[in-house]
Amino acid sequence: MEGPDEYHVPVLADEVMHFLRQGPEAGEIMDGTVGGGGHAARILQDIPGSRILAVDRDPDALKEARRSLAPWSGRVRFLQARFDEAAQGAGVMGPSLRGALLDLGVSSRQIDADPRGFSFRSGDAPLDMRMEGAAAGGRTAAEILNQESEAELMRIFREFGEERRAARLAREVVKRRRTEPFERARQLLDALTVVHRRSPEAGEKARVFQALRIAVNNELEALEQALDALRDALLPGGVMVIISYHSLEDRMVKRAFREWSRRCVCPPEIPICICRGEPLGTLLTRSVVRPSKEEVEANPRSRSARLRAWRRGA
Ligand SMILES: C[S@@+](CC[C@H](N)C(=O)[O-])C[C@H]1O[C@@H](n2cnc3c(N)ncnc32)[C@H](O)[C@@H]1O
Structure with a gap:
């Protein structure tokens, strides 16, 4: 039987776990791009008692996640939705997340074996690409x-x-x-x-x-709309981890995390701080985290991955 590893090898999995472990103990972790369930399985295995809200917009991916996460089914809620919808009330009501993970883009399965034409590999595939x-x-x-x-x-x-x-x-x-x-x-x-x-x-x-x-798939709009909603869905101390594969996505994440971590939010033309603002949280990755040479050798698709993490203030 095919397991999560054959469907899609999770990228930067140790690093994802390192940051998610820094969240509080209560609450759910939302995996907004559960795909074949690779990261989700690691979370369920490595964080005893953790509960996951497993989201994917692709019904086929969610079907696969249900299968691969079956050993932990009592600890997982599944939701077919876009992650921005899931963060805005379709899946999460108020601040209730200890962690949120987005691993953007498409899975290896969608690239290699999906009949919807995500990849150039099959010339006969119809140009559909709707997730x-x-x-x-x-x-x-x-x-x-x-x-x-x-x-x-x-x-x-x-x-x-x-x-x-x-x-x-x-x-x-x-x-x-x-x-x-x-x-x-x-x-x-x-x-x-x-x-x-x-x-x-x-x-x-x-x-x-x-x-x-x-x-x-309006992928950049989905990310833009999800960022603030996911931040507000985190519990105090909750951690957000985002892996992107495209420079525009990474730039969006970098800007949002920096902006939320700033103490002063006065406009630049004001010479003295009048906002007495408190940062909304802390940047956990001063610089972007990239996969090691060994990971890229073992899984060439991780090559362009860039991970950033942020923690909501207490
Ligand atoms: C790189 S794969 C995730 C793989 C997963 N982390 C794993 O280890 O198996 C990305 C997944 O996100 C889904 N996806 C992409 N954009 C999405 C969105 N806006 N909302 C929900 N799911 C999305 C895709 O359908 C795909 O299954």
Whole structure:
């Protein structure tokens, strides 16, 4: 039987545990991106008596988490929701969390074996990429490619994919869709090959697919909306740990944690502090935590992971 390790190897798991252990003993830990349950299983194993609110927007991932976390089922509540919704009342009522964990992006299972076209690996896969699946509605990756303006496509490729040839790729997509609407991954790979004038490297393909996935699932908005809500859902002393894989996400987390840890919140033009503000909590990671060389060798997908942690004031 497949366990959490085969589904997705949890990234920076020792570091996640190091920070979550610093939270208070009462309350739940919300794993807002439970995926295959890798981190959640570590928490349940290593923190005796801990209880978890296991959240994922992807119904297939949640099904897998139910299976892999079955040995601890009495200590886990499962919720299919976006983590921002879960933090704002769908799962958490008032400050009740000893910890909150977000491990952003997609799991290895979604990349390797999911028929929704998250990855460039299967050219035949439909360009869907909706994490909630078709039943929840929302635009597919193909619809974005077929309907968005050239300027918007360029923004998506540039901002979310850090693609240097974003303008040329957007132009090529618009040209191609006039004769053959986008449906399958291979069509996007063909457009990318023309733009690069050679077969694109794996990293180049991955970045373009990542850009579309972020746009389809409004991933940056979900994170933006979740940050304050998760902070307010923490008990005094509660710890938030976020692992991001994209520089825009990491920047958002870094800014929020810094802002919440500042003593003075007066606007910069005021020469003397008048707010007498108290920080909302403490930054636990002065600089970002990255996986060790050994972890990257054992699990290359951890390569771009960046972890930050923060603790709410008592
Ligand atoms: C990197 S995987 C998490 C893997 C997990 N930590 C483990 O060790 O098995 C990210 C998961 O987050 C989910 N996800 C991404 N964005 C989400 C959101 N806004 N709300 C809820 N789940 C989300 C994805 O469906 C995916 O299952």
